[in-house]
Amino acid sequence: MGARRPYMRTMSKTSWFMTHARFKTYMLHEISSVFVALYMWLLIDGLFRLAKGPEAWEAWLSFIKHPLVVVISLIAFAFFVIHTMSWFKAVPQAMRIQQGEHFVDGKLIIGGHYAALGAFSLFVLILAGVA
Amino acid sequence: MSKRTIQLEVLRYRPEQDKEPFFQTYTVPCEEEWVVLDALNYVKDEIDRTLSFRWSCHMFVCGSCGYKIDGEPKLGCKAFLRDYGDNIRVEPLDNFPIERDLVVVIDDFVEKLQSVKPYIIAKEEKALAAGEYIQTPAQLKAFKQYSMCINCLLCYSACPQYGLTNQEFIGPAALALAHRYNMDSRDVGRSAREHVLAAHEGVWECSFVGACSVVCPKDVDPAGAIQQAKFTSAVDYLTSMVGIGGK
Ligand code: SF4
Ligand code: FES
Numbered sequence: 001m002g003a004r005r006p007y008m009r010t011m012s013k014t015s016w017f018m019t020h021a022r023f024k025t026y027m028l029h030e031i032s033s034v035f036v037a038l039y040m041w042l043l044i045d046g047l048f049r050l051a052k053g054p055e056a057w058e059a060w061l062s063f064i065k066h067p068l069v070v071v072i073s074l075i076a077f078a079f080f081v082i083h084t085m086s087w088f089k090a091v092p093q094a095m096r097i098q099q100g101e102h103f104v105d106g107k108l109i110i111g112g113h114y115a116a117l118g119a120f121s122l123f124v125l126i127l128a129g130v131a
Numbered sequence: 132m133s134k135r136t137i138q139l140e141v142l143r144y145r146p147e148q149d150k151e152p153f154f155q156t157y158t159v160p161c162e163e164e165w166v167v168l169d170a171l172n173y174v175k176d177e178i179d180r181t182l183s184f185r186w187s188c189h190m191f192v193c194g195s196c197g198y199k200i201d202g203e204p205k206l207g208c209k210a211f212l213r214d215y216g217d218n219i220r221v222e223p224l225d226n227f228p229i230e231r232d233l234v235v236v237i238d239d240f241v242e243k244l245q246s247v248k249p250y251i252i253a254k255e256e257k258a259l260a261a262g263e264y265i266q267t268p269a270q271l272k273a274f275k276q277y278s279m280c281i282n283c284l285l286c287y288s289a290c291p292q293y294g295l296t297n298q299e300f301i302g303p304a305a306l307a308l309a310h311r312y313n314m315d316s317r318d319v320g321r322s323a324r325e326h327v328l329a330a331h332e333g334v335w336e337c338s339f340v341g342a343c344s345v346v347c348p349k350d351v352d353p354a355g356a357i358q359q360a361k362f363t364s365a366v367d368y369l370t371s372m373v374g375i376g377g378k
Pocket of ligand 1: 348
């Protein structure tokens with residue numbers, strides 16, 4: 001019998017996510033939230049312009065109608081949808097609702113979230129006079 | 132029963148003679164219904180007695196046969212050969228030091244497990260004669276899933292946070308068990324476990340990659356348990372700020 005000499009394999013701190021398809025998906029998902037953050041920033045900027053007065057607001061409106069900004073917005077929207085879906089999908093794991101000896105079906109919880117999102121979006125659209 | 136021959140590539144490490152681990156390939160004649168553990172046992176019995184690996188129950192109960200099989204943490208006794216090609220790569224679990232061949236050093240996990248006090252802390256110890264602690268089926272249901280853990284450590288092998296923090300992160304199974312006892316109606320130990328759960332290395336180190344729940348052979352869903360524990364930990368923090376104590 002030899003002496004103990006445990007061998008520790010190293011893990012790359014910068015490219016660990018390349019070692020498994022699951023980690024690559026995770027990383028892409030995390031990185032894509034940058035688009036979501038940028039779009040939030042654009043919207044918040046709009047609020048500030050609105051507060052500044054009609055001229056600033058009009059300038060912001062024409063800015064977001066620029067074709068390039070429209071394309072970026074569409075990309076951001078796609079990521080918004082992806083992040084919303086993955087977030088809702090995780091909810092039943094993080095929020096279990098117990099009724100007696102059973103848990104409420106996760107699909108119901110997810111469905112409830114989509115319903116709430118739909119209702120809220122409709123409310124905003126009505127408020128904005130679009131719907 | 133049909134025979135099949137596979138190439139089993141096993142990561143070997145013999146501390147007394149190897150500077151570092153290396154792959155050794157064994158040609159193994161297999162029965163169709165075999166699992167990877169059977170193939171390893173064939174090697175041990177018929178080809179190479181020096182190969183070391185842990186196992187005991189051969190029925191997904193003891194949790195000793197965790198290996199990385201074709202890049203995925205698996206129980207050797209639950210990984211059926213029919214689900215793999217003719218070339219199967221078996222390595223020790225990631226994130227743990229290799230003691231020898233497929234055997235890893237798990238002292239770190241055992242320490243972490245102890246740190247979350249994985250046992251019922253009752254309000255007052257009852258004398259044996261006073262009978263059992265009563266629990267309804269609904270109260271049992273609240274934590275039962277998290278009590279199914281067999282300490283196989285597949286989740287620690289799958290968890291990038293455990294590796295990235297140089298094993299500082301308390302990790303999936305220990306946190307899930309902490310949550311299991313916190314959810315138990317007979318237990319009042321939440322505040323005694325709080326300093327471990329709420330610590331930087333506790334639940335907040337989890338970035339919800341979710342790999343632990345994917346690889347868990349017992350459907351424990353440690354990732355779910357940790358997200359729930361984040362919520363209770365935040366509530367405990369807020370209530371302690373305003374001076375109303377939790378459980
Ligand atoms: S939580 Fe699952 S994967 Fe992790 S040690 Fe327990 S049984 Fe194994
Ligand atoms: S040998 Fe016991 S779990 Fe596989």
